[in-house]
Amino acid sequence: MEDLTNVYFSPLPDSPYVKPFRFNYTQNGMEKTWDLLEVHDSVAIIVFNVSRNVMVFVKQFRPAIYYNRIPPQDRQNSIDTKKYPAELGIALEMCAGIIDKQKPVEEIAKEEVLEECGYDIPLEKLQRITSYRSGVGVQGALQTLFYCEVTDNMKTEQGGGIDDEIIEVVEKTIPEVEAMVRSPGPISSPPSCLFALMWFLHFKADQFRT
Amino acid sequence: MEDLTNVYFSPLPDSPYVKPFRFNYTQNGMEKTWDLLEVHDSVAIIVFNVSRNVMVFVKQFRPAIYYNRIPPQDRQNSIDTKKYPAELGIALEMCAGIIDKQKPVEEIAKEEVLEECGYDIPLEKLQRITSYRSGVGVQGALQTLFYCEVTDNMKTEQGGGIDDEIIEVVEKTIPEVEAMVRSPGPISSPPSCLFALMWFLHFKADQFRT
Numbered sequence A, B: 001m002e003d004l005t006n007v008y009f010s011p012l013p014d015s016p017y018v019k020p021f022r023f024n025y026t027q028n029g030m031e032k033t034w035d036l037l038e039v040h041d042s043v044a045i046i047v048f049n050v051s052r053n054v055m056v057f058v059k060q061f062r063p064a065i066y067y068n069r070i071p072p073q074d075r076q077n078s079i080d081t082k083k084y085p086a087e088l089g090i091a092l093e094m095c096a097g098i099i100d101k102q103k104p105v106e107e108i109a110k111e112e113v114l115e116e117c118g119y120d121i122p123l124e125k126l127q128r129i130t131s132y133r134s135g136v137g138v139q140g141a142l143q144t145l146f147y148c149e150v151t152d153n154m155k156t157e158q159g160g161g162i163d164d165e166i167i168e169v170v171e172k173t174i175p176e177v178e179a180m181v182r183s184p185g186p187i188s189s190p191p192s193c194l195f196a197l198m199w200f201l202h203f204k205a206d207q208f209r210t
Helices: A063-068 A105-117 A173-181 A191-203 B063-069 B105-117 B174-182 B191-203
Strands: A004-011 A019-029 A030-038 A042-049 A054-061 A089-092 A097-099 A126-133 A141-149 A168-172 B004-011 B019-027 B031-036 B042-049 B054-061 B088-093 B095-098 B126-133 B141-151 B168-173
Touching: A004 A126, A004 B168, A019 A173, A019 A191, A019 B063, A030 B063, A042 A105, A042 A191, A054 A097, A054 A191, A063 B019, A063 B031, A063 B126, A097 A105, A105 A126, A105 A141, A126 B063, A141 A191, A141 B019, A168 A173, A173 A191, A191 B168, A191 B191, B042 B191, B054 B105, B095 B105, B105 B126, B141 B191, B168 B174, B174 B191
Parallel strands: A042 A141, B042 B141
Antiparallel strands: A004 B019, A019 A030, A019 B004, A042 A054, A042 A097, A054 A089, A054 A168, A126 A141, B019 B031, B042 B054, B042 B095, B054 B088, B054 B168, B126 B141
């Protein structure tokens, strides 16, 4: 799927994406520190195509996953991409995006569904499910999860992301989604995707089973 | 619950917990960079007490959540803890821990259940559910999820964590767990906890409903 070459590491420069710092505090009289990362809040959208009863996923190369699949002794300063192909870092996810604009979250969700998946959805099709903390260790940004039913008629564009994003749109049937959450793993997806799939299977899927 | 004072920020020193760096790569001929964080793999355990049909959670102050609940203009160099009490940063989570020892993941899971929740469980009570990537953005470490049924007889210790951890053990009934996953949020929990709850509700809960 991807041609990956020339992988090497360098120190973190002043980064607009990743701002690490130390949080100092006194809890019940005890001085403590905790190392944190400031990241953007985000949205994620469960996109279900009711014309063909398929769940719409996005598939892309994720450096964070690729890096973690390489044995530590083979990722000291660089990685041998012949030995470790890009496929190791491919993730299957819900459509999602960071909130980096001053807009309602619904507008940002609508844009991501169009840019990544190619569906032009009316705002009122977005059902807000809930929001939660994307992590509790080093990052605690808020992610808001939506559910959206789409039809083939709403597919007005190719999808695949904007700028230099390389995103593949992938569809799975309900039995395939069930097989995914029952898989012993390792699953190349984040827990937010698995929560979204379980939510769909538990609360929505029955009406679409044939 | 917590007395929090003297919150201020400082630059990240050389940290054993958070190692940020820049990942450089060439994808399909295009030079790119991605900023990453190296973190430990981890385990999480769904602990269900079958003596009283309650789910066992851990509750603790999480700097990452507290920080994100403060408006940006009020978290420049420090935080006024009178204006923003510790309660804002309290998270409800599954029992969990990082893998920082050379031991089988089952052993680490067993230790966490004892240290955090106070239940001394035989290894064979641990049912491995699956594993997934704890994030896809800046961190892609592997988290392995277990399910474990416990009884009141196995509760040999107080729980609450070791060293300077301040952890409260909290129990919820199945209807309370259902109310939690149906909440409009913001939920002060990570998606891995919500996945665990949905997995339990979908695959396990029916046998415990009275």
